[in-house]
Amino acid sequence: MRIYFTFDPRPDLKEPLVKQFPHVEFIFHARLDEEELEKADVLVTYGEDLNDSRIEIAKNLKWIFVASAGIEKMPAKAIAERNILVSNVRGIHKTPMAESILAHILSLKRALPFIYENKRNKVWDKKAQLSELNGSTALIIGPGAIGSEIGRLLQAFEVYTIGCNRSGEDAPFMNETYRIDELESQLPKAHIVISMLPSTPETKHLIKLDHFKLMRDDAIFMNFGRGNVVKTDVLIQALEQKLIFHAVLDVFEEEPLPLSSKLWEIDNVTISPHFSSHSSRYVERSLEIFKPSLEKWLNGETDVENKMNILRGY
């Protein structure tokens, strides 16, 4: 039984794993080596190092554990044809992403950019407008696992949370939930508008300039879902016309955001380089999901956590 990791966890995470499964042969490489792949029964990967020919090489492979939420870059058809089990670490982004969202909102409310700038310039200045998150209303477009975690934290700050999803059915930690086609009626209420929408044909360019016109002029707009939900030009117009107070963007139509983009020049925008899911605890959490799954799998069970339908994509 050979388990091949195509990334190399820290010793303090690797050693307990090896100890817990003494009859398993673990191989840890910082990148994929095809000779090792050929012998592997189980592959643990970030999911970006596979293609059709490598699936063919991996003739013993029975299970791919993807230490990532996305599987867009995996050769789905080849994996499905071989009937290889695939599971992932769905939900692992929930905590770091919700913390990043809260960090950005609180930073703007409590004037942290002003504090940091004055520190750099050695200026003692109390003349900032400090406001509060408490008592605000937040609209979360796409309240899935991450959006609900954001809702949970916002409610601790006594924020009123409104969700917007396809069905309009109640979502956890949302005070109210509406259908996406009711979005327009909810936008004027929100001090904070957060898009957590995935990239699908229906969500492409879903948020238009008219939506920004409906938002409060003191609103914070945040996109932490996928970049193509709003056209970059629309964002630039909304910010230049000061239709809203500030935008915080973790995702962009084009990534990395080109140096030529006007967004870099605009003051009332925060540019986060699509890393709000990153966390020093990422591998630790992945292994917390992997270990019980491996126990099961060694017992001949295949109903491991976060088992995926690779063709359906989730």
Place this chain on the structure above:
Amino acid sequence: MRIYFTFDPRPDLKEPLVKQFPHVEFIFHARLDEEELEKADVLVTYGEDLNDSRIEIAKNLKWIFVASAGIEKMPAKAIAERNILVSNVRGIHKTPMAESILAHILSLKRALPFIYENKRNKVWDKKAQLSELNGSTALIIGPGAIGSEIGRLLQAFEVYTIGCNRSGEDAPFMNETYRIDELESQLPKAHIVISMLPSTPETKHLIKLDHFKLMRDDAIFMNFGRGNVVKTDVLIQALEQKLIFHAVLDVFEEEPLPLSSKLWEIDNVTISPHFSSHSSRYVERSLEIFKPSLEKWLNGETDVENKMNILRGY
């Protein structure tokens, strides 16, 4: 009945107050005018515009409502001799201060200073160490009303909270509470150490270099209580020797922090100009406390909210 405000609330806050009490004559000035003071039955003040002779001038004065938590600058003896009722807005700082504390912690954990700097330099760079607040341990020295509110919010982020107070008796939203003389044993456990201590003879220079030596080297130290709890030189040594990861300071031994202070030069410190209690909702909240108190007082009752013993100081 004349009520004299020595500050001038926004129209949207002033008008409902005037309407609610049609039989009261309200006077609003942006600063104290002694001729008006002479005629006032009630004074609403931030508490920094009084002295012995003005109390003498205010011959009709029966109640001072202080729209501030501190009353250090008030002529306590003169007020007590005249038996003037004093009440304040204790607790009003709780929400904005707790939000500032959370903002600073989350900002450091989620690399916001790095994000802001890269935006300024138009750099797309994912190579930051993003960590999490989740699962940390926080030590709150002086968990009063504000410290408990911080504890409540930290617990929403699944932080383990340890309080340290004089008695060691349980404080709200603390998982454990210890006595101040047990501080040393608790310091090594904490990822975040927050001082909310007031300025008293016992707290002066209470935190010494040895305390910083006991802290984790990845600890964040925050002082949002009073500046003289730590000597500035001790802070500078702790930061220069990297005994801790970062300090966030809202209070200082000398305020404003002198331009000559070495603290301005040090990277791993955030300098907040003693304004973390500021909030655009401050006057609104003060009036929310004032209005029911005025109702009572007009009915001849004197047990208004936050009634103070001016000689005792709280």
